[in-house]
Amino acid sequence: MFSNKLRNQITKKPYPNQSMKSNLQKQRFAAISAIGGFVPYQKRTNKDLELISDTSDEWIIKRTGIKERRILENGFATSDMAVEAIKNLAEVYHKDLRSAEALIVATSTPDMPMPATANIICQKLNLNTLWAFDVNSACSGFLYALDLGASLIESGRYRNIIVVGADKISSYVNIKDRNTNILFGDGAGAVWLEASSDEGIIDAVLRSNGSGKDFLNIEGGGSLYPFSDESFQDDKKYIKQDGKIVFKNAIQGMRDTCIEVMQRNNFSVQDIQWLVPHQANQRIIDAVGKEIDIDQHKTLTNIKYYGNTIAATIPLCIWENTTVLNKGDLILLTAFGAGFSWGASLLKWTI
Known part of the structure; x- marks a missing residue:
């Protein structure tokens, strides 16, 4: 299909030299x-x-x-x-x-x-x-x-x-x-x-099922409910949630993925230096900590002064607590969100 000249150009393009390819493969x-x-x-x-x-x-x-x-x-x-x-x-x-x-x-x-x-x-x-x-x-x-x-x-x-x-x-x-x-x-x-x-990001267990789309959402503005639709209802532009259902599923999902990611990497909760949970609600944070049986002082939070900042909560919480982190600390991250989507990650602190 391709001429030899063109085939050579295609195969050589990704890596200008073999040493670069070799170095990348080692990372x-x-x-x-x-x-x-x-x-x-x-x-x-x-x-x-x-x-x-x-x-x-x-x-x-x-x-x-x-x-x-x-x-x-x-x-x-x-x-x-x-x-x-x-x-x-x-x-x-x-x-x-x-x-x-x-x-x-x-x-x-x-x-x-x-x-x-x-x-x-x-x-x-x-x-x-x-x-x-x-x-x-x-x-x-x-x-x-x-x-x-x-x-x-x-x-x-x-x-x-x-x-x-x-x-x-x-x-x-x-x-x-x-x-x-x-x-x-x-x-x-x-x-x-x-x-x-050196090992940094170790592993992650991430899940999504779509079963919670009716319990935590922003309906308006997408292709299903565009703002231009004559039947558009004003309340669709706001975030809505069923707190009780979200609360129950959040605890279960975060607990299960925390346990799974630790088990499949041969760690116990005693090996974890810090838990950094999604900052959705202090009661959820406390419940997840109890469910996985981690010492309360190992849980990092900043929810009191920032609330739930959605995708920003975990990096912000780590950022605010860098002074207590030591190089080599094993950190467990976990979150739960609309959809539902949820998961847990393991990493070693390398700064």
């Missing part, structure tokens, strides 16, 4: 070598919510553990927070962003339906050669993106990948709905994944 592990974060300056406190809906500071703290959350100003978008998190990462850890080869952005709140938020981030950072795309797995998004990035590095085809979890979920919150206005806040976290001879 087996992916490790986090830098981390950054950003949260907006504006706060929405429980006292603020008392003035808007039928709730109280005491009731919110008792049910969720949240005291305040950060809200991004109007006129700014998810990409703006992601850019700041990436800049923070680059400044603190002296990373040259031009050496990154791919950008994976986990978000459920893109700047716009098209193009991808990752694409917009490239423009704002003046990065013109990145492979950049979005991953939408709701609150599990960062775990999905992290495992995807690690797999790309382990394949030998990529060496440096930026993975971001960012959401401006406040854009989809009905400020008068106390079932959701107490939970959600905005933020972004980013990690730099790079090829390493």
Whole structure:
């Protein structure tokens, strides 16, 4: 089908020289070598919510553990927070962003339906050669993106990948709905994944089944319920959830995947230095810790001051707690989100 000349061009194109191919094939592990974060300056406190809906500071703290959350100003978008998190990462850890080869952005709140938020981030950072795309797995998004990035590095085809979890979920919150206005806040976290001879990202168990799409969702704005439809109902543009069903499934899903990922890698909970759960609700966090029988002081949280930032919760929580992490610590990550989607990841801290 191809001429010999053309066939030679095709087969030689991926690797300019054999030494480069050999070096890439040797890059087996992916490790986090830098981390950054950003949260907006504006706060929405429980006292603020008392003035808007039928709730109280005491009731919110008792049910969720949240005291305040950060809200991004109007006129700014998810990409703006992601850019700041990436800049923070680059400044603190002296990373040259031009050496990154791919950008994976986990978000459920893109700047716009098209193009991808990752694409917009490239423009704002003046990065013109990145492979950049979005991953939408709701609150599990960062775990999905992290495992995807690690797999790309382990394949030998990529060496440096930026993975971001960012959401401006406040854009989809009905400020008068106390079932959701107490939970959600905005933020972004980013990690730099790079090829390493030492084990970093160890393994992940990730799941999705679609059975929960009616219990935690934002219906409006997609192809099924476009805003232009004459029958469109205004409440479809807001995030909605059935708290009881989500609560039950979140505990079960996070527990099961935590146990599975530890067992298949021959670790017990005593081997884990830190648990970093999705920051959805303090009661869920506590319940998951009890279910897997981990010491309470090993669980890292920041939900009290940020609330549920969707895909950003896990990287933000790690970012805020880097001072307690030691190189070689075994860290267990777990999350649960809309869909339902859920999972758990194991990694060794390599910074």
